[in-house]
Amino acid sequence: MQKLIIKGSRELSGKISISGSKNATLPILAASILSNQAIIKNVPLVKDIFTMVELLNFIGLKTKIIKKKNIIEIKNNEKNINTLAPYKLVKTMRAGVLVLGSLLSKYRKAKVSLPGGCAIGTRPVDLHLFALKKLGAKIKIKDGYIFAQAKNGLKGTKIKFPSISVGATENALLAAFKAKGRTILKNCAIEPEIKDLIKFLKKLGADISLKGRTISISENIAKRPKIIHHVIFDRIELGTYMIASTLLAKKNLTICKIDPKIIKNELNVLKKIGAQIKQKKDSITIKKAKKFKNINIITKPYPGFPTDLQAQLMVLLTQANGISRIKEDIFENRFMHVPELKRMGAQIEIKDKTAIIKGPTKLTGAEVMATDLRASVSLVLAGLIGENRTIINRIYHLDRGYENLESKLKKCRAKIKRI
Numbered sequence: 001m002q003k004l005i006i007k008g009s010r011e012l013s014g015k016i017s018i019s020g021s022k023n024a025t026l027p028i029l030a031a032s033i034l035s036n037q038a039i040i041k042n043v044p045l046v047k048d049i050f051t052m053v054e055l056l057n058f059i060g061l062k063t064k065i066i067k068k069k070n071i072i073e074i075k076n077n078e079k080n081i082n083t084l085a086p087y088k089l090v091k092t093m094r095a096g097v098l099v100l101g102s103l104l105s106k107y108r109k110a111k112v113s114l115p116g117g118c119a120i121g122t123r124p125v126d127l128h129l130f131a132l133k134k135l136g137a138k139i140k141i142k143d144g145y146i147f148a149q150a151k152n153g154l155k156g157t158k159i160k161f162p163s164i165s166v167g168a169t170e171n172a173l174l175a176a177f178k179a180k181g182r183t184i185l186k187n188c189a190i191e192p193e194i195k196d197l198i199k200f201l202k203k204l205g206a207d208i209s210l211k212g213r214t215i216s217i218s219e220n221i222a223k224r225p226k227i228i229h230h231v232i233f234d235r236i237e238l239g240t241y242m243i244a245s246t247l248l249a250k251k252n253l254t255i256c257k258i259d260p261k262i263i264k265n266e267l268n269v270l271k272k273i274g275a276q277i278k279q280k281k282d283s284i285t286i287k288k289a290k291k292f293k294n295i296n297i298i299t300k301p302y303p304g305f306p307t308d309l310q311a312q313l314m315v316l317l318t319q320a321n322g323i324s325r326i327k328e329d330i331f332e333n334r335f336m337h338v339p340e341l342k343r344m345g346a347q348i349e350i351k352d353k354t355a356i357i358k359g360p361t362k363l364t365g366a367e368v369m370a371t372d373l374r375a376s377v378s379l380v381l382a383g384l385i386g387e388n389r390t391i392i393n394r395i396y397h398l399d400r401g402y403e404n405l406e407s408k409l410k411k412c413r414a415k416i417k418r419i
């Protein structure tokens with residue numbers, strides 16, 4: 001099994017280009033079932049994307065990955081379509097459940113494996129199914145599978161989500177795309193990745209508008225034979241490197257191919273902690289904080305502080321003066337990185353949903369184990385600031401979501417290698 005070895009306490013400087021967003025690409029790939037031909041650019045070549053492409057191939061679409069250009073071409077010639085998403089492809093990547101909306105909308109039936117448990121919590125799909133039922137689908141759960149059917153097609157309606165879910169909003173949009181009439185979705189997630197999916201669906205011919213947390217989508221008004229879409233940048237990858245720079249960039253570290261307007265909240269949080277940040281239209285330059293200030297944060301749906309940056313922020317707060325608190329308000333079990341960080345010297349206590357971090361503490365290298373995607377990258381950050389050598393096991397989690405992590409960091413002078 002592969003491991004990462006990091007030699008810590010090295011200054012970072014240089015330039016990092018941010019990849020396309022994994023969490024935007026996944027629903028767009030699911031949406032490509034609704035198109036005849038789609039060319040998707042700026043795709044991050046990470047494990048979850050390959051799994052989704054495998055799922056599209058299984059369903060009967062023709063896909064081509066042009067690795068050198070980060071492009072995926074997809075054709076749906078409507079031959080031998082299989083409206084099934086099997087367990088083996090959904091179990092490792094929860095976003096597989098997003099093909100449910102597209103298949104049901106276009107082919108009026110689907111059998112999709114339940115995604116099952118996950119390290120960061122139970123992560124049910126009840127909100128996805130709630131929306132599909134409102135659109136007229138008949139749904140049964142049997143043998144670990146969701147059986148969905150809409151013999152006469154789905155019908156547009158008004159749906160108010162009882163709580164905010166990224167995946168359920170995406171699945172509802174995909175299902176509503178070909179539903180008869182207009183669908184109004186209320187209390188939606190409005191993450192930038194959802195806005196990117198809306199852009200893609202607009203190119204497909206949908207009439208969509210977004211106001212506050214309400215999305216209105218109506219029947220397909222025109223068929224576009226070929227769609228070209230450039231995926232938005234990965235704001236979580238960006239946030240991760242911004243945190244690394246705040247910790248270690250004594251000179252400047254510039255992060256490019258981004259739009260700072262989308263991450264206003266994250267920038268404010270880092271500025272409060274002490275990061276020295278200069279913004280341009282499509283890049284930011286960060287210098288290490290002169291003093292690290294403690295803060296209190298609660299993770300929230302966008303535009304709030306993202307749960308996907310919680311673990312990385314915690315590493316930063318181990319260096320802040322005084323007590324910081326992070327309340328995890330999205331997932332019930334997302335502090336798996338805490339015992340590993342404690343093994344490196346961090347002083348963190350968990351009370352219910354809140355992690356209480358006492359700083360500043362010197363972190364020292366240790367052998368640690370990655371538990372999920374974002375927890376893994378927090379251990380990389382801890383390794384980068386820690387004294388001596390850190391060995392990170394189970395790094396397959398990292399490969400699910402960070403494109404060229406080692407080479408990007410190496411270019412900025414980090415000592416990191418995979419064995």
Ligand code: UD1
Binds near residue numbers: 121122189193308
């Ligand atoms: C997406 C992101 C993930 C991110 C999360 C929250 C992708 C591929 N993944 O995951 O990286 O951490 O948003 O920003 O985009 N819930 C229910 N019932 C449901 C669905 C969700 O109770 O049917 C709960 C979840 O357990 C969680 C909360 O709602 O507590 C938010 O989850 P959700 O927004 O759906 O996350 P995902 O779409 O799975």
